[in-house]
């Protein structure tokens with residue numbers, strides 16, 4: 001499964017700055033020639049401790065013991081109030097959102113933009129309303145799709161004895177909704193055993209709200225913390241969401257300086273080292289960023305990406321190897337691959353991820369740390385180094 005995060009936010013919230021900073025990779029990390037694939041489609045990296053740090057030899061694929069695992073990130077443009085009714089760029093964002101498994105919502109926490117994204121006096125905007133707006137747009141978008149031909153479809157469900165979750169997922173498949181998402185939401189809203197033909201509009205919207213939460217979980221990047229005075233972040237509150245204060249501008253400055261070789265900076269860190277000659281202007285800028293890092297711990301940008309993948313989407317990283325002693329593949333490459341997999345995945349799932357033939361001819365797996373044999377249903381853990389034994393040629 002390729003992993004895709006969507007980046008959403010109103011104009012001027014700092015979405016483009018966030019996108020640029022998060023897709024600007026250190027040359028040593030990025031083995032991709034281009035981090036920006038299309039204008040709004042790029043590669044970001046999640047960080048995880050590399051298992052090679054437990055060994056005497058380094059794998060050569062991590063940096064300072066941190067492994068960078070690529071994921072896709074899409075800058076979802078055009079989400080403005082009433083976008084679901086075709087306002088702004090209209091429905092152009094839908095295709096992007098369909099691919100996103102989770103969303104990072106960039107909000108201007110310094111409250112210096114209005115509901116449409118126009119600049120206003122700092123502090124006079126309403127970040128809490130900005131958070132709600134996106135929930136509302138997404139649930140109304142789903143509601144309008146679900147509601148299309150629903151009376152006809154719901155009668156068919158009854159007449160042909162179809163499962164409600166299958167019909168709902170089918171109707172919303174274009175939004176990336178699965179049967180599991182629909183099933184969860186039908187139970188969550190107590191609509192599971194009710195007659196779909198009798199659902200009221202309110203009930204359908206409630207259902208879509210639950211489907212949205214399940215199928216597009218969200219992290220809020222409370223951006224521009226550098227422009228906040230006092231405790232402005234408390235302006236942003238959302239009970240069911242993870243809120244991470246960010247300064248996309250500071251992250252972009254650090255990544256740019258790092259790329260230029262002026263500093264050494266590990267994304268997510270609370271500091272950096274000056275590595276080259278710097279001009280007085282650069283020094284002034286970097287000092288300002290240093291104060292921010294001292295006060296906030298980090299720019300928050302990398303944390304958004306890491307937590308979206310590990311917490312919202314509950315992923316683990318697994319390392320398949322062919323030699324359980326050396327932790328290498330056939331050609332002697334140590335820890336050649338790092339796979340992102342859903343927590344709960346089994347040894348057999350890993351075998352299929354490597355190759356369908358290996359899955360089909362699976363015999364057993366070996367935990368490369370303990371050398372224990374593992375059965376096909378054994379549940380993988382984050383950081384596992386695994387050899388798959390199969391009869392596949």
Ligand SMILES: Nc1nc2c(ncn2[C@@H]2O[C@H](COP(=O)(O)OP(=O)(O)OP(=O)(O)O)[C@@H](O)[C@H]2O)c(=O)[nH]1
Pocket residue numbers: 009010011012013014015016017018223224225226227246247248249250
């Ligand atoms: N102070 C501060 N300004 C920021 C930060 N991130 C972005 N900005 C500024 O906010 C303005 C809007 O940033 P963009 O990244 O272009 O915003 P956007 O949300 O992508 O806007 P559109 O491209 O119009 O959709 C720019 O002037 C940025 O420099 C931040 O962390 N702090």
